[in-house]
Amino acid sequence: MGTRLSDRCRRLPPACFAPVMATGIVSRALGQAGAHAVSGVLFGLAAALYLPLLAAAGVKTAVHREAVRAELRDPGLLFGHYTLVAASGVLATRLTGGPARIAGWALLALAVVVWAGLARAAARLRRAGPEAVPRRADGSWFLATVGLQAIVLTLTGLAPTRPGLAVALVLWAAGLPLYAGTLALVLRRLRRHPPRPAQALPSYWVTMGAAAISTLAGARLLEHEELLPGPARGLVGGTVLALWVWATVLFPPLAAAGVWRHLRHRVPFAHEPALWCVVFPLGMYATATAQLAGEHRIDAGAVPHGLPAWLALSAWLAVGTRRLTDRTAGGAAL
Structure with a gap:
């Protein structure tokens, strides 16, 4: 039994925390939309899955x-590990009051250590293959920005003091060129080596998710x-609005890419871990939009109240149902 458990741990995919970060942020979006009971259930589910x-x-x-x-030496796998950073940050942002703050600080410390270690591994990767590595750039690379901005969000919640916010501001600002540099590499790869339909993975949605979490972190x-x-x-105020507009602009082409992949080229809609990378951006966009509308930085009537949150929940249910269906079918086949 011990050997089987160890083998299952070895096969754990790098992006295994993607369902946690997706579930956690959809929970937060629903809380802002007033669905507190559903929000609580999803947060409990995210925490139960995280441990x-x-x-x-x-x-x-x-x-x-x-x-x-x-x-960590594979550019196609390394960035998936940043889902641990993002998941830790998303959960920690809900643990900023009372005794739960201790758990929030523990999650923040873990997120910082893991992010720093992964950044070091990414730097070594770049030095090892300065020309070959960028050819592997895809949407998962934006998870480095997502992880960094998740740390900013946690800091603003746990340490809303002048020193804490100064650190958070520096990290938030550092995330902007990181996002821009990643975007340049991904666009270069798409232009020079366009992916085939089966390779057009849902992870490209993280382009929008990274912009949305940068928006939310700046708003906080x-x-x-x-x-x-x-x-x-x-x-900061002008940059936050520009990031929100950019995230909004990204939605139509990303949705069109999904139609192109699944309807035009009939790639089967089977469960894949990268599908959670569609849910997370939708939940993060809903959260950022509600934050900006609540602060009157955007017109609250521009987006119907709660609609992005319920859209994110619909995506969460679709991916979760697909996962259960595929597991049931796999068990029946065995």
Whole structure:
């Protein structure tokens, strides 16, 4: 039994925390839309899924070190590990009050350590193949930005003081060139090596998710703008609105790519872990939009109240149902 459990931990995919980050942010979006009961259920589900995954990831790291090292040397797999950072941050943002703050700080510490380690591995990757590595750039690379901005969100919740917000502001600003650089690499790859329909993975939706979480992190900073340096306030405010517009603009082409993949080229709509990378951006966009509307930074009538949150929940249900259907079919086939 121990050997079987160890083998299952070894086969754990790098992006295994994607369902947690997707479920956690949809929970938050629904809470902002007023569906507090459903929000609570989803948050509990995300937390319940996070703990065994964290234990399994710990076993994999401790027992199967060579397998982990191989993933960190693979540009197609390394960035999936940032889902642990994002999932930790998304959960920690809900644990900023009362005794739960201790768990929030623990999750923040874990997120910072993992993000730093992965950034170091990514830097080594770049030095090892300065020309070959960018050819593997895809939507999962934006998870590095998502992870960094998840740390910013957690900081603004746990340490809304002048020193804490100063650190958060620096990290948020650092995430912007990281996003822009990743976007340049992905667009270059798409232009020079266009993916075939089967390779047009849903992970490209993280392009929108990274913009949306950058929007939300900036908006959370602006909640405490009296503690921010004077020159930074207007700059952050303008950048946040530009990021929200960019995330909005990305939605139609990403949806069209899905139609092109599944309807035009009839790629089967089977469950794949990358599908959670569609749910997360929708939930993050819903959360960021509600935040900006609540602060009157965008016209609340521009997006019907709660609609993005319920759209995110619909996507969550679709992916979850597809997962259960495929598992049931697989069990029946066995």
